[in-house]
Amino acid sequence: MIFQIMMKNIFILFFWFILGQQIYSHNQTPLVDTKVEDPIELSKKIINEGSNPWSDNAKQSILETYGNGNFSNTTNKNYILLESPSLVFDYFQGGFGNSQGLLSKDLFIEILTQAVNSPATASTELAKASLEQGMKEYLLAYEIARKFKETNSLSNEDAIKFLDNRFGYSKLNFAKNLINASKENNTLVLNKKDSKKIISKINNIKKSYPNQIPLINVLTELEEFYQLLKEANIGLTAYVPYNNFKNSVYPLNKQRINERIQYRSSLEITYPTNGTVWVSPGPVEIKWTTSNMDANKTIKFFLTRDDVVVQELGVFENNHFVTNVKLRKGLPPGNKYKIMGIELFPVNKYHIAKYATPYFTIVKEEERTEEIIVETPVEILEAPVVTKDTPLEVEELAPLAVETVQQPQEIVKETVVAVEKPIENTAKAVKDAKEVAMIKEVETPKRTVFEGRKISYQKELVVENEIITISLYDHGRQDGDIVSIYLNGEQIVAKHVLTYKKKSFEVRLNLNNSNDLFLYAHNLGNYPPNTVSIEINDGSNAENIILNSDLSSCEAILINVKQ
Secondary structure, eight states, X not given: OHHHXXXXXXXXXXXXXXXXXXXXXXXXXXXXXXXOOOHHHHXXXXXHHXXXXXXXXXXXXXXXXHOOOOOTTTOOGGGGGGSSTTTHHHHIIIIISOTTSEEEHHHHHHHHHHHHHOHHHHHHHHHHHHHHHHHHHHHHHHHHHHHHHHHSOOOHHHHHHHHHHTHHHHHHHHHHHHHHHHTTOOOOOOOHHHHHHHHHHHHHHHHHSOSEEEHHHHHHHHHHHHHHHHHHTOGGGGOHHHHHHHHHHHHXXXXXXXXXXXXXXXXXXXXXXXXXXXXXXXXXXXXXXXXXXOTTOEEEEEEEETTEEEEEEEEEESSSEEEEXXXXXXXXXXXXXXXXXXXXXXXXXXXXXXXXXXXXXXXXXXXXXXXXXXXXXXXXXXXXXXXXXXXXXXXXXXXXXHHHOOOOOOOOOOOOOOOOOOGGGHHHHHHHHHHHHHHHHTOOOOOOEETTEEEEEEEEEEESOSEEXXXXXXXXXXXXXXXEEEETTEEEEEEEEOOXXXXXXXXXXXXXXXXXXXXXXXXXXXXXXXXXXXXXXXXXXXXEEEEEEOSSEEEEEEEEEOO
């Protein structure tokens, strides 16, 4: 009898040991060997030798333990910013998140206020956001691992995705523990003296931003706010469950950042180089090398002169060279040419491999004597009316045309309408007819192209006054973006280097037709595309708009004056 009881107890202990091991394994960091430089080999090593969260049974057990992670109806995903506040800037700038977005000022203030006054509430929201995000990342990594097990094949792209998302699995138990610990809802009594600087910081954010805050500014403000919170040792920084969670996920986020930067795609153009001389109109060749970029990826190449795009050379597969590239006719000779290459459809959409060569030279073919003409002549009618739906082709104009050509001014066609009126009313009739004709003639369609770049309209505004103030600043990391701003085809800001400091100026709008304002990028900065925040203020209201531009397209808005 005693023997049976002992065996029964041993069986129960063994059962709980096995169960405990299974649950415990869900809280382990996947096997990591940072010495492995090849992302494919590292991914295979983790899948084959890890704690095996990548099996069907493990997946089922994880779903039963943590749910499917779908808290979208009750979770505010932006609380994920609190997961590693001291790393959040590095995380986004390392190319993992869209730092080009906007965050509601009211929501950001709510997050900061709860971090001070209600750390248990803030921790619960953070835990749910982290659990949802962790589950999404785990399931993505699981699918890549499952596919590899079936095919024994793993591309560079899938390997990088796997490495980037596998850490979600390791955060699941940390997030669930934080939810359970935060249910105690411990309240902390604040010392007004200690919280004075923090409250002042929150109030300053309220005054400094409109309704939407650029995410890049959110990251900077959060970093400063969290340091103040640490110095005062109040709110979240004094809340034990949060600190346990933060300290657990910190090394995972840090490793993810370091590892992801290591496996970033890169591009280097090896020809042409400084000293190269090309003969226009070609043909010419381009050579390049890449890392962490599959052969089936494509790269787009541009020719620039004085850092202004003068020709799109084409989109080519990543086979490291291309020949028989034709140069545009009429390129002026000179030694200020560059080739710029940009990765298309990158694995990480927030990091794009790009490269610009040193300056090289282009000369004209000596035997070439034929005149350069406009391929699409413009028919001259009764009056030289130029409308925006029939732009002039500038590709074949005389040298420097691409860089200096201005949109032609609209010429209003004044039509005198004959009316059967007494002689004394003739003058008034002619004046009325002229005014009607002017209003109708200037209402031209939207501009669709400018200097070879497509224009897409994002918004149409109606303002109260003819004179408005336009303010612009860098939306995103200050990375050397150079832009020009055009209003109705005329340059009102020339080659301005965007910073966080607003540049403001007044302009007068056309009362009788829509005014088109568009962004023209002269480069892509370090983090493409070229993005600018624009504030339109008519004296009564202000509207904040974000416009993007790359080397082949421009975003624009239409502005109408309320009649």
